[in-house]
């Protein structure tokens with residue numbers, strides 16, 4: 001019999017039904033604490049910014065806030081969620097490559113702490129709208145440093161076609177955007193932001209990112225007199241999905257980041273005072289579990305399917321990214337495997353496979369399948385495909401649990417539809 005956050009899985013299922021998303025808040029808090037312990041420096045003011053796109057709800061924001069972290073939002077929806085959670089607006093960082101006028105006006109009105117400007121048109125719009133405010137707004141410019149990192153590989157691409165940020169190679173546009181921002185006395189241009197990828201196992205990728213950015217800031221200072229006080233290095237720290245994943249220990253990656261930043265600052269004296277990182281996945285993936293009921297099973301010449309009562313509608317990552325997950329059958333964690341199974345969802349789509357191949361003991365109709373490490377970009381990317389309502393989300397901690405997002409009802413899902421006259 002297994003437990004999550006000290007609560008028996010069977011109790012969670014009988015109280016809340018399936019499919020169910022459960023977070024082990026004890027595990028999440030341990031991760032937050034790890035970041036808090038290790039992302040510290042004598043030289044810089046350090047900040048950990050939770051990338052709330054990984055999983056955004058008021059209860060989550062409140063936990064992150066209680067650890068003194070900042071929060072990254074990328075839309076009005078995420079911004080309102082963070083504000084309703086009660087976070088001080090000055091602790092919100094607003095990202096996005098195509099912010100609407102409404103979003104920019106709202107962010108200014110609510111005194112959101114930092115806006116990360118993505119492009120020249122946004123810089124112009126922001127400059128104009130910030131003329132009418134009576135408080136300073138802090139702005140970073142997102143740049144594309146030409147480094148792309150995913151899993152074990154990182155490449156220096158010189159890639160200039162990313163939809164995010166302004167390429168460092170596009171110097172005139174980049175400097176133009178900064179000059180536009182600096183024209184407005186209400187805007188404090190604080191520095192640069194970059195995000196080089198996701199599920200990064202290679203700390204050298206971050207080292208390369210930092211060196212590239214410092215050398216660029218040095219150039220901007222010497223050529224144009226532009227100085228930066230803040231460097232926001234983005235997220236991308238890996239989580240352990242299966243036993244094949246071995247993320248770099250956080251202590252090591254934090255140390256590599258801060259030591260490199262210090263060396264570069266010693267070398268260039270750019271004036272950087274503040275360093276931020278923006279973890280999303282690594283804070284919440286491993287704390288999350290998706291619980292499903294096993295339904296029918298089916299044998300084909302080459303496979304044995306176990307069907308579950310959810311699928312790509314609550315976790316699209318396997319279908320979209322071929323993401324790998326581990327799972328077990330509740331109550332049989334220690335039984336010897338009986339065979340190799342394919343876990344498929346109930347959606348009308350051949351690609352609706354949650355786990356392509358996994359060794360499991362014998363499963364029966366009605367058993368609970370516990371899928372691990374689903375806490376990042378699972379619920380956050382859920383859809384209504386096949387009109388499946390969104391699952392409930394529960395936080396379990398020290399033997400107790402509470403629902404933080406109710407299960408959606410079919411009526412709620414249909415309620416936006418207009419009746420024909």
Ligand code: LLP
Nearest residue numbers: 051195198199235236237278279280281377
């Ligand atoms: N900061 C910025 C500006 C980002 O764009 C992202 C992620 C993060 C931070 C957080 O990255 P993390 O630490 O979570 O890797 N849906 C994909 C992931 C997309 C990530 C987009 N940006 C997935 O499920 O793998």
